[in-house]
Amino acid sequence: xxxxxxxxxxxxxxxxxxxxxxxxxxxxxxxxxxxxxxxxxxxxxxxxxxxxxxxxxxxxxxxxxxxxxxxxxxxxxxxxxxxxxxxxxxxxxxxxxxxxxxxxxxxxxxxxxxxxxxxxxxxxxxxxxxxxxxxxxxxxxxxxx
Amino acid sequence: xxxxxxxxxxxxxxxxxxxxxxxxxxxxxxxxxxxxxxxxxxxxxxxxxxxxxxxxxxxxxxxxxxxxxxxxxxxxxxxxxxxxxxxxxxxxxxxxxxxxxxxxxxxxxxxxxxxxxxxxxxxxxxxxxxxxxxxxxxxxxxxxxxxxxxxx
Numbered sequence: 001x002x003x004x005x006x007x008x009x010x011x012x013x014x015x016x017x018x019x020x021x022x023x024x025x026x027x028x029x030x031x032x033x034x035x036x037x038x039x040x041x042x043x044x045x046x047x048x049x050x051x052x053x054x055x056x057x058x059x060x061x062x063x064x065x066x067x068x069x070x071x072x073x074x075x076x077x078x079x080x081x082x083x084x085x086x087x088x089x090x091x092x093x094x095x096x097x098x099x100x101x102x103x104x105x106x107x108x109x110x111x112x113x114x115x116x117x118x119x120x121x122x123x124x125x126x127x128x129x130x131x132x133x134x135x136x137x138x139x140x141x142x143x144x145x
Numbered sequence: 146x147x148x149x150x151x152x153x154x155x156x157x158x159x160x161x162x163x164x165x166x167x168x169x170x171x172x173x174x175x176x177x178x179x180x181x182x183x184x185x186x187x188x189x190x191x192x193x194x195x196x197x198x199x200x201x202x203x204x205x206x207x208x209x210x211x212x213x214x215x216x217x218x219x220x221x222x223x224x225x226x227x228x229x230x231x232x233x234x235x236x237x238x239x240x241x242x243x244x245x246x247x248x249x250x251x252x253x254x255x256x257x258x259x260x261x262x263x264x265x266x267x268x269x270x271x272x273x274x275x276x277x278x279x280x281x282x283x284x285x286x287x288x289x290x291x292x293x294x295x296x297x
Contacts, residue, residue, distance in 0.1 A: 011237045
């Protein structure tokens, strides 16, 4: 039921804030993984089961838009929803992201409620069956009691 | 810098500071007296953009302001704040503020933001900024935020 979340942002502080915001949102989190740029994010995606990606756009080495393009080109990775959390909120940038299948777009500065709303919306779309599981349901099914 | 741009800057920066740091900005029309300039330890954050329009902004945070926005941003204890976190918060602030500003000045999204950089300045005097044509000053609870910007 819990979701593994990859946070890609070159700011360690922003990664910490996003992790805290998600943790407080009530979304069941399995593990957080962190990347400083798109390149690191792809390396993590190659080796780790990730359910959703929260990424900045403006990052060194490989930005979020290139990461999105790489993810959208990969048959396995394209199933993973990617949400941009970024200062770059022009219509042109949003349209470009939509063309490559971005799942959500959050503009910085953000309210925690905005992240929560978009994250739930995206997770419901991609993993409705998992969100419907009630906490403890898996344990109860496996239990003899 | 014309008054319309100053107004947009104030609105955009206020949104960032209020939303992310619970800190209110008050624009200052005139520089304070020499004794109120707040010489000492500062964090400088620099960011530029190029493409459809070009610009560069330098932010000067008095250490107390930098530390306090970091505390509010991360929700950490004041004593536990590290220099790297303050620098990172200053850089991210510049990124959010100028990213937001660029969204208004360049709605077509032709310009690209560079990666922001931040460094600590020991014994810095904002007096050196007085006279800069793109100087904006904002009073806060923790000292004056100094911003020098150029947009073309």
